[in-house]
Amino acid sequence: MSIGTYILVSIVKILLAVFVLMTAVAYTTLLERKVVAHLQNRWGPTRVGPFGIWQPLADGLKFIFKEDVTPPFANKPLYLLAPVIALVTALTSMAVIPIGPWISLGSIHTPLQITDVNIGLLIILGITSVGVYGGALAGWASNSKYSMLASLRASAQMISYEVALGLSLVGVLILSGSFSLRDIVDAQSGTWLGFIPKWNLFKGQFVAFFIYIMAAYAETNRIPFDLAEAETELVGGYHTEYSSMKFAMFFMAEYANMFTVACLASIMFLGGWSGPVFGPPILQSLLPVVWFAARVFAFIFVYIWVRGTLPRFRYDQLMAFGWKFLLPLAIANIVVTSLVVALM
Amino acid sequence: MLKAKSQTPVTDSMLALVLFFIFAALCVGGAINLLVQKHPINSALSLIVVMGSLALIYLLLGAEFVAAVQVIVYAGAVMVLFVFVIMLLNAGEEERLPHGSRVATILGVPALIIGLGIAAAVVTHLTGLDRIGIGGPTVMNGANVFGNPQAVGHLLFRDYLLPFEVTSVLILVAIMGAVVLARRED
Numbered sequence: 001m002s003i004g005t006y007i008l009v010s011i012v013k014i015l016l017a018v019f020v021l022m023t024a025v026a027y028t029t030l031l032e033r034k035v036v037a038h039l040q041n042r043w044g045p046t047r048v049g050p051f052g053i054w055q056p057l058a059d060g061l062k063f064i065f066k067e068d069v070t071p072p073f074a075n076k077p078l079y080l081l082a083p084v085i086a087l088v089t090a091l092t093s094m095a096v097i098p099i100g101p102w103i104s105l106g107s108i109h110t111p112l113q114i115t116d117v118n119i120g121l122l123i124i125l126g127i128t129s130v131g132v133y134g135g136a137l138a139g140w141a142s143n144s145k146y147s148m149l150a151s152l153r154a155s156a157q158m159i160s161y162e163v164a165l166g167l168s169l170v171g172v173l174i175l176s177g178s179f180s181l182r183d184i185v186d187a188q189s190g191t192w193l194g195f196i197p198k199w200n201l202f203k204g205q206f207v208a209f210f211i212y213i214m215a216a217y218a219e220t221n222r223i224p225f226d227l228a229e230a231e232t233e234l235v236g237g238y239h240t241e242y243s244s245m246k247f248a249m250f251f252m253a254e255y256a257n258m259f260t261v262a263c264l265a266s267i268m269f270l271g272g273w274s275g276p277v278f279g280p281p282i283l284q285s286l287l288p289v290v291w292f293a294a295r296v297f298a299f300i301f302v303y304i305w306v307r308g309t310l311p312r313f314r315y316d317q318l319m320a321f322g323w324k325f326l327l328p329l330a331i332a333n334i335v336v337t338s339l340v341v342a343l344m
Numbered sequence: 345m346l347k348a349k350s351q352t353p354v355t356d357s358m359l360a361l362v363l364f365f366i367f368a369a370l371c372v373g374g375a376i377n378l379l380v381q382k383h384p385i386n387s388a389l390s391l392i393v394v395m396g397s398l399a400l401i402y403l404l405l406g407a408e409f410v411a412a413v414q415v416i417v418y419a420g421a422v423m424v425l426f427v428f429v430i431m432l433l434n435a436g437e438e439e440r441l442p443h444g445s446r447v448a449t450i451l452g453v454p455a456l457i458i459g460l461g462i463a464a465a466v467v468t469h470l471t472g473l474d475r476i477g478i479g480g481p482t483v484m485n486g487a488n489v490f491g492n493p494q495a496v497g498h499l500l501f502r503d504y505l506l507p508f509e510v511t512s513v514l515i516l517v518a519i520m521g522a523v524v525l526a527r528r529e530d
Binding site (some may be wrong): 078119123130151155156 | 385389392396399408409412413414416419421422424425427428431432492493
């Protein structure tokens with residue numbers, strides 16, 4: 001493949017990924033409103049189109065036409081930079097996430113992934129740790145005490161749970177022996193006895209999966225860990241002072257992060273895109289993507305289900321849970337996994 | 345460096361050279377901005393830019409694991425704590441008293457740059473670094489031997505296991521020292 005085609009294929013993949021991700025983000029807001037509404041015996045949005053399916057477009061238009069207010073005593077450059085950091089880091093993580101195996105179109109043979117890097121997982125963790133600045137700077141630069149409190153909460157929480165999140169993935173890394181997300185998925189192909197898939201979840205990483213889910217909910221600031229957006233105490237959150245598209249950027253970043261976390265869960269624990277493949281060649285190359293999307297959808301659905309079910313933690317409970325329960329459990333999981341791998 | 349190795353070595357090293365100058369300029373620019381800025385939070389953010397561009401230079405050298413750790417540990421964790429402290433203390437802009445003569449600044453800064461440039465040229469020539477080229481040896485080889493996670497792991501947990509573990513004890517001592525100093529009564 002010449003360098004020209006390589007660049008062209010990369011650009012096409014990037015545009016496709018951004019388009020699909022943004023559409024998915026927009027429709028997750030609708031899914032969330034619908035599912036939470038049905039959990040609470042309501043209907044949710046029904047007015048814009050059948051079953052409210054045009055609601056995300058209406059919301060987007062509304063955001064664009066809202067007045068864009070900048071607080072007079074805000075630190076302007078950082079106030080503008082914060083939502084950019086939040087959204088850019090949220091979208092960049094997608095660059096290393098594989099959504100399917102290699103495909104061939106004529107002479108072009110390319111992986112279903114923007115770029116396959118052999119330290120893919122580390123890159124995602126690095127980008128996530130930079131993403132903390134979005135929330136931290138938003139709160140500080142708005143020069144408002146509610147935003148400030150929320151951003152301190154959000155940053156402290158994200159730093160604390162990032163430790164447990166990273167350590168929960170070490171067990172999987174020990175089993176797969178690679179940081180490349182594609183290699184990790186490939187290491188989970190096949191079945192035992194013809195029907196039990198060889199997912200890392202079934203290779204003894206139950207505990208790690210549990211820790212990962214808890215830490216991931218905290219990382220994405222979702223209920224029951226959404227202390228940074230506790231409306232009853234903080235008006236809004238670190239984005240209290242933001243309006244119009246700048247607020248929408250934080251919103252999109254939050255949902256894009258949910259997708260990153262869901263994709264990572266599917267790749268690390270649930271076997272990525274493995275599943276039955278049959279039919280004509282075109283179906284054979286598309287079915288893995290469908291299986292992958294199904295896992296991601298299931299994870300997002302559980303996210304929303306939890307949001308509709310659980311109340312919020314208290315802040316000291318949150319910190320104690322992260323440091324005194326999840327962290328030791330994650331370390332114990334690493335010790336047990338490495339012992340099993342070393343002795344077997 | 346990265347797994348997609350479709351380019352020829354020539355374009356690879358040219359690309360590496362161009363990227364090196366972009367990130368080096370970013371790094372030096374960030375460092376200067378760090379000193380010039382009056383507000384501590386702007387200085388901290390410039391330091392993050394320096395850390396990030398250093399990570400990218402490591403990546404160009406083929407040390408991908410070090411690059412990722414540089415971002416996760418320094419640009420992520422350590423600098424977040426810096427920003428945190430600045431936010432908590434609500435530190436304002438620094439006041440700088442004018443001191444020293446302007447002649448010294450006007451003459452001294454170019455003299456310092458020229459002096460450092462000569463020193464760097466002499467050192468790179470004596471140590472033979474200038475014959476390697478900026479792209480770095482590993483980028484052109486394609487086969488990356490020293491910078492990948494496996495190689496770093498072997499070095500840390502096999503060849504240098506004792507120093508590595510002793511360093512962690514040292515860090516533990518430093519943490520305990522900080523706790524003792526912070527909680528001293530009186």
